[in-house]
Amino acid sequence: MTSLPDPAALYAAHLAGLKAHADQALARGGLDHLVIPSGRLHYQAFDDQAYPFQVSPQFKAWLPLTRVPDSWIAYTPGKRPQLIFLQPRDYWHAVPDAPGGWWLEHFDIHIIRTPDQALALLPKPARLCAILGEAHSALGEYAPxxxxxxxxxxxWQRSYKTPYEIALMxxxxxxxxxxxxxxxxxxxxxxxxxxxxxAYCGAAGQDASQLPYANIVGLNQHAAVLHYTELERSAPAQRRSLLIDAGASAAGYASDITRTHAAEVGSEFQAMIEAVDAAQIAMAQAVAPGVDYRQLHLDAHLALMGILRDFGLITVSPEAALESGVSAAFFPHGLGHLLGLQVHDVAGLAESDRGGRIPRPAGHPYLRMTRVLEPGMVVTIEPGLYFIDMLLDQARANGHGAAIDWDRVAQFRPFGGIRIEDNVLCTNDGADNLTRPAFAAA
Incomplete structure (x- = not known):
């Protein structure tokens, strides 16, 4: 098994890039300092129980720290970044260890015992600070x-992953x-x-609060619910199919992987899974600089409709199914999205580093990525075929009933659906599939 790259050796260059980006961003905003709160705990109404803490993505871009509420990063161009680190005196909860690790030499560290002690250490005046975070992170006049x-x-700059980030991913x-x-x-x-x-959490070594998103685990018809997270406690009487969409985190960076399994080896449903898997591999291989992701999405519709035509579920050409909207009844979501510090990472629709928005193709409202691919981008490629009664009924009501073989749909409905998802890095030389080699190594 090939060893994974060491993020420690790559961090200094990553941090240098962050500082350069911060310098430019502050210049554009006419501001002097960048201030990033890690975030605060959210408490349940009428209770003293907190929801699981989620660190700000802006904060974990700078440091591999994800369980540090009420801490702050402060950066002024030309100076070393500062970490204001809360290490409270507390016997009710575990107190964070003192900062340590391969990143330590790049920061000036200030230990505080109460959140309000950060006020004396934050750059002044607050009105010349870009403060990035949620409103509830406010401390005195330092409101995001x-x-x-x-x-x-x-x-925009987060769209392009550094070698440090790729190592963590x-x-x-x-x-x-x-x-x-x-x-x-x-x-x-x-x-x-x-x-x-x-079983997933045990093998991944992460509980639900550490995973980048709630696991989607759907058996049988539940696979037709795109974001199904109910987790039935009893196994169904008949086991037909499993769709599992689940990722993991490494120092705040996410993976997002989906696989579909059939209970019966050699079944027709297994054959359809294999057809979608082969199509997905080809889609992932099409990731390359200069490729418009919107076109990849439309091409995915054609490929998937070709599979349905081969299996006798639609009676029209793939092109006709796409044009009429029939394809969206079977493949209603987007092909994928940017991935990184967040599962649905930012700037997927951005027109430039000054904002703006690249529109989605007409009739495809859920596509989360509309940009032209460039080296350094990591995207998900996740085609799917589903048997969703509501959408199929809409297709029939819209006059497209003759385009669908309803007897064949009835045969596949009990299996719910199929989704295959890999995470793919766009490089100068084309696609680097991050997911398939990890399965091969396992």
Whole structure:
């Protein structure tokens, strides 16, 4: 097995890039300082129980710290970045360890014991600070203002992953793949959705609060619910199919992987999974500089409709199915999205580093990526075919009933659907699929 790159050796160059981007963003905003709160705990109404803490993506771009509420990063161009680190005196909860690690030498560290002690250490005046974060992170006059010029520029730059970020994303792939292997074994052993989820978390080594998003674990017809997260505790009487969409995190960077499995080897549904898998591999290989992601999405519709035509589920050509909207009844979501510090990472629709928006193709309202691919972008490629009664009924009501073989649909409806998803890096030489090698290594 090939060893994964060491992020520590790549961090200094990553940080240098962040500082250069911050310099430019502040210049555009006419501001002097960049201030990033890690975030604060959200508490449940009428209770003292907090929701799981989620660190600001802006904060974890600078540091591999994800469980540090009420801490701050402050950066002034030409100076070393500052970390104001909350290490409270507390016997109710685990206190964070003192900062340490390979990034430490690049920051000036200030330990505080209460959140309000940060006020004396933050750059002044507050009115000349770009403060990036959620409103509830406010401390005195340091309320997040999220200047549009700063946010637009930094979001655009986040589209291009550094070698440090790619190294962490490869780690996230490996963790998720371990989970997927365990989930598949649990499914074949007859487990419930909930137990498949637990098997995934155990193998990935992360609980629900650490995963980048809630696991989608759908058996049988539940695979037709795109974001199904109910996790039935009892296994169905008849096991037909599993769709699992689940990722993992590495220092705040996400993976996002989907696989579909059939209970019966050699079944027609298994053959359809294999057809979608082959089409997905080809789609991932099409990732390259200069390729318009919108065209990849439309090409995916044609490929998937070709599969449905081959299996006898539609009676019209793939082109006719796309033009009429029939294809959207079977493939209603977008082909994928940018991936990184967030699962649906920022700037997927951005026109430039000054904002703006590239429109989606007409009739495709859920596509999250409309840009032309460039080296450094990591995108998901996740085609799917589903048997969703509501959408099929709409197709019939819109006069397209003759384009669909309803008897064949009835045969596949109990399986719910199929989705295959890989994470793909666009390089100067084309596609670097981050997911398939991780499965091969596992």
């Amino acid at each position: 203002n999220n200047p549009e010029a700063v946010i637009d520029y930094l979001a 490869r780690q996230a792939q490996a963790r998720a793949v371990r989970g997927h292997r365990a989930a598949e074994a649990a499914f074949q052993g007859g487990a419930s959705e909930f137990d498949i989820h637990l």
